[in-house]
Structures are given as C-alpha cells and as structure tokens.
Amino acid sequence: MTCQVYFVGGKGGVGKSTTAAALAYRFSKEGKNTLLVSTDPAHNLADLFQQKEKKGQYIPVQNGLTLFELDPDQETVHYINQVKENMKGLVKATMIDEVHRQLDLVSSSPGAQEAAVFERMTTILIEERNKYDAIIFDTAPTGHTIRLLVLPELMGIWMDGLLERRRKVQENYSQLLYDGEVREDPIYEVLQRRKRKFAQVRELLKDSETTHFLFVLNPERLPILETKKAVEQLQSFGMNVKIIVVNKVIPEANLDSFWSKRKEVERAYLDEIKTIFSIKHLCYIPLLSNDIRSLSDIEAYAKYLELPEMLYS
Numbered sequence: 001m002t003c004q005v006y007f008v009g010g011k012g013g014v015g016k017s018t019t020a021a022a023l024a025y026r027f028s029k030e031g032k033n034t035l036l037v038s039t040d041p042a043h044n045l046a047d048l049f050q051q052k053e054k055k056g057q058y059i060p061v062q063n064g065l066t067l068f069e070l071d072p073d074q075e076t077v078h079y080i081n082q083v084k085e086n087m088k089g090l091v092k093a094t095m096i097d098e099v100h101r102q103l104d105l106v107s108s109s110p111g112a113q114e115a116a117v118f119e120r121m122t123t124i125l126i127e128e129r130n131k132y133d134a135i136i137f138d139t140a141p142t143g144h145t146i147r148l149l150v151l152p153e154l155m156g157i158w159m160d161g162l163l164e165r166r167r168k169v170q171e172n173y174s175q176l177l178y179d180g181e182v183r184e185d186p187i188y189e190v191l192q193r194r195k196r197k198f199a200q201v202r203e204l205l206k207d208s209e210t211t212h213f214l215f216v217l218n219p220e221r222l223p224i225l226e227t228k229k230a231v232e233q234l235q236s237f238g239m240n241v242k243i244i245v246v247n248k249v250i251p252e253a254n255l256d257s258f259w260s261k262r263k264e265v266e267r268a269y270l271d272e273i274k275t276i277f278s279i280k281h282l283c284y285i286p287l288l289s290n291d292i293r294s295l296s297d298i299e300a301y302a303k304y305l306e307l308p309e310m311l312y313s
C-alpha cells in the first residue's frame, strides 16, 4: 500500500490541528499505521492526545497512531550543525571559526527556522513513507505553510543557478591551476545532493495520487479570502487542493434572535464558499458547544468529517 500524505492548512485558529488530529484518529481506527506531524511553532497536538510534550520525538499514542511534534528552535540548531558538518574539510582551518560565527548568526535570521522545519519535513517525507500508511501534516497558519510548500520549487531554480556558478568557477580554476584537468569538487557534490532531495520532494508534493491538501476555514470573511488566495497560489505551483473543511458552522436548531441574525450573516458566507470553491469537495462541521480537548471530543468531531473516496485511493 502506498503511503498517503495529507497537508492540513488554513488561517490561524480555524481548526487545522483539530481536523488533522481527527483525520489521524480516524485513519488509525481504520487500521492504518498513521503518523501525525505538527509543523506549527505554536502547536498543541500532544495536549489533544493527552500526551506529555516531547518535541522532536516519535510518540506512540495508541494502536497505529504516532505523533511527531516538531520544535522549530531545536530543528534550527540541528540544521545549522549539519551545515557546519558539511563545511568541514571544505573551508580552510583558519577560516572555520569565522564561518561558524557567521552560521550562528544565520540561525536567528528570518527564514532559518523555515529552512530547518522544511529540512525535517523533507526527511520525514522521504524516510518515513515506507513505514506508514498515512502521514498527516498539521501545518502553521497559511502564509508560513505556503512558503514552506513552494520552497522546493523555488529552491530548485536557485540550486540550478548555484550549480551553474560553481561549475564555472571550477572550470576557471581547472584552466588556471591544473591545465584544464577537471578535479572533484566537494561543494558541487553537496549542492547536487540537495538538488536531488528538493526534486524528490517536489515530485511528491505534486503527485495528486498520493499527496492531498485539505484547507480548513470558517464561514467568515477573512478565512474565505485567505483560503481562496492560498488555493490559487498552490494551484499555480501545481498543487491541487481538493478538500475544503468548513468548520464551526452554526447549527440551525433553537436559535434565539441574536444567533438567528448571526446565522443569516453566515448563510451569505456559506453561499460564497459554495461559489468560490464549487469544484472542491466541501465538508461541513458544526460549531460544537465545547472546545475539542479530549480523545472523545476528537472522536465526535471526526464523525462529521465526510471524506470523499479519493482520500483513500
């Protein structure tokens, strides 16, 4: 059975973690060996499953369900150390302290955490695929996630540029120093390896047979706008969002005058959702009377998730 990969995205607070958890719970109940990964810096999945938080580790939760909470700070340290390791032997010994100092500075620069989170996500995608039937990524709010998902595409182009420059430099050196004889270039090798890794992830993300994108939104103005933009952006990079989970829909019954009015406003938004996302599978979940905190809450929530067949392909 090919491992199916699911990304759950959406604006802050709409119910991404709850949906990802419900999906994971459902799959594991169906007998699928399931891995639930959180890439959100402010996540609470361990909480939801009443587990002690152990970031950066695989936590078995119950039969067939494993949790991995990614800690961006921890990943950044790990990532920078890896880069330092790659630099070993490539940089003159007298320069190494300076290079390390620069790398330590990079670790607090914008983008470093994203790169590190991406690195871990990539590793999980490539290395864990053959161990699980389903891998679900609970992602950070939209902007972050989009940047993360389109990274392989952008990095691919960037890597090509880097490789080309490196090749030219090496050629010039060879002409100058070794009578044109081509020497092995370890930096070129490192760049090639990374390029291959990015290409592999790009292929995976675009494979709509095995990779699925679900967006969660609430029937409100901003989540609709943000989701519309995100779906279009992903589409332009060849990633097709097939499912929209409309969460926190006000139930129809027993509404007082305040809630009746709110429901009226909501109806207009629900119509808008139907129009904008007409070709997507829409799945509705009511606003529940309490927060989703326990396993039984997740179970109740999961019952509302009406998923299309294509998710099980």
Ligand SMILES: Nc1ncnc2c1ncn2[C@@H]1O[C@H](COP(=O)(O)OP(=O)(O)OP(=O)(O)O)[C@@H](O)[C@H]1O
Pocket (backbone or CB within 6 Å): 010, 011, 012, 013, 014, 015, 016, 017, 018, 019, 040, 042, 043, 140, 141, 247, 248, 249, 285, 286, 287, 288, 289, 290, 291, 292, 293
């Ligand atoms: N259908 C629902 N009914 C009632 N409460 C809900 C429902 N769905 C989610 N919630 C609650 O809404 C809050 C936000 O949900 P959740 O944490 O899943 O959102 P999120 O999109 O992951 O947020 P963040 O962007 O902060 O990661 C939580 O307290 C959750 O219990």
Ligand SMILES: [Mg+2]
Pocket (backbone or CB within 6 Å): 016, 017, 018, 040, 042, 043, 044, 138
């Ligand atoms: Mg969340």
